[in-house]
Amino acid sequence: MEIADHPDEVVVPPGLPGLLTTLADRLEGRLALVSGRAIAALEAMLGPLDIAMAGSHGGEFRPAGTRTVQPLAAPIARSVIARLRDFAQANGDMLVEPKPYSVAVHYRRHPEALEGLLACAQTLAHSDGLHFKHGKQVIELVMPGSDKGAAVDAFMRLDGFAGARPLFLGDDVTDEDAFRAMAPHGGAGVLVGPPRASAAHWRLPDVASVHAWLHAALDASPSSEGSGKPA
Numbered sequence: 174m175e176i177a178d179h180p181d182e183v184v185v186p187p188g189l190p191g192l193l194t195t196l197a198d199r200l201e202g203r204l205a206l207v208s209g210r211a212i213a214a215l216e217a218m219l220g221p222l223d224i225a226m227a228g229s230h231g232g233e234f235r236p237a238g239t240r241t242v243q244p245l246a247a248p249i250a251r252s253v254i255a256r257l258r259d260f261a262q263a264n265g266d267m268l269v270e271p272k273p274y275s276v277a278v279h280y281r282r283h284p285e286a287l288e289g290l291l292a293c294a295q296t297l298a299h300s301d302g303l304h305f306k307h308g309k310q311v312i313e314l315v316m317p318g319s320d321k322g323a324a325v326d327a328f329m330r331l332d333g334f335a336g337a338r339p340l341f342l343g344d345d346v347t348d349e350d351a352f353r354a355m356a357p358h359g360g361a362g363v364l365v366g367p368p369r370a371s372a373a374h375w376r377l378p379d380v381a382s383v384h385a386w387l388h389a390a391l392d393a394s395p396s397s398e399g400s401g402k403p404a
């Protein structure tokens with residue numbers, strides 16, 4: 174999906190949920206969505222999908238075949254969210270996005286507030302023992318132990334994934350933890366976007382090329398009937 178000005182304005186291409194479901198079926202369940210967003214936010218965008226998911230940067234984890242979300246971290250303290258809300262309100266009413274195991278503050282509409290936001294977030298990270306992430310026009314505080322690499326490792330311990338050679342596609346700096354987690358499993362990362370220093374071994378230039386690659390993979394897979402189109 175392409176970046177939008179506001180998280181609620183993301184446009185999901187109409188064929189994407191079907192494409193993901195078809196891929197998951199073709200891979201016999203060995204497909205997982207690993208996101209900085211909450212699992213609830215992923216489902217609000219994509220609809221209810223029976224696909225393995227990890228949200229809140231790996232703080233929450235849900236294998237396929239269940240609606241039960243397992244925590245991989247402790248919930249973030251309400252006092253941290255309240256402090257960031259106070260800062261955001263005092264600085265142009267920046268968007269605060271609380272998630273079960275992390276909290277994001279979006280400064281896309283208020284770049285002038287970035288310096289103060291970084292100082293506020295780093296102070297909170299230090300005082301409350303949180304990890305700090307700086308994504309695309311967003312800063313996030315997450316519970317220790319929750320990152321996308323930890324989520325990858327948790328999936329790879331499941332029977333359905335164990336022994337598979339994983340590929341992880343991502344565009345954000347927060348995807349680097351997952352790219353680094355690929356090597357011990359014999360897998361590789363695929364950076365989506367322009368070249369940058371990255372632990373990924375491969376690169377696709379943009380979201381459109383990811384969709385094209387996934388459709389080509391479906392077309393080429395042995396059980397495909399040739400259309401590559403999701404059912």
Ligand SMILES: O=P(O)(O)OC[C@H]1O[C@H](O[C@H]2O[C@H](CO)[C@@H](O)[C@H](O)[C@H]2O)[C@H](O)[C@@H](O)[C@@H]1O
Nearest residue numbers: 176177178179180208209210277308309310311
């Ligand atoms: O791991 P991801 O699935 O890539 O999630 C990363 C963050 O995505 C969202 O923020 C980003 O997308 C927004 C909508 O396009 C954009 O407005 C924002 O600037 C981006 O940082 C989401 O809101 C965050 O919670 C995720 O951590």
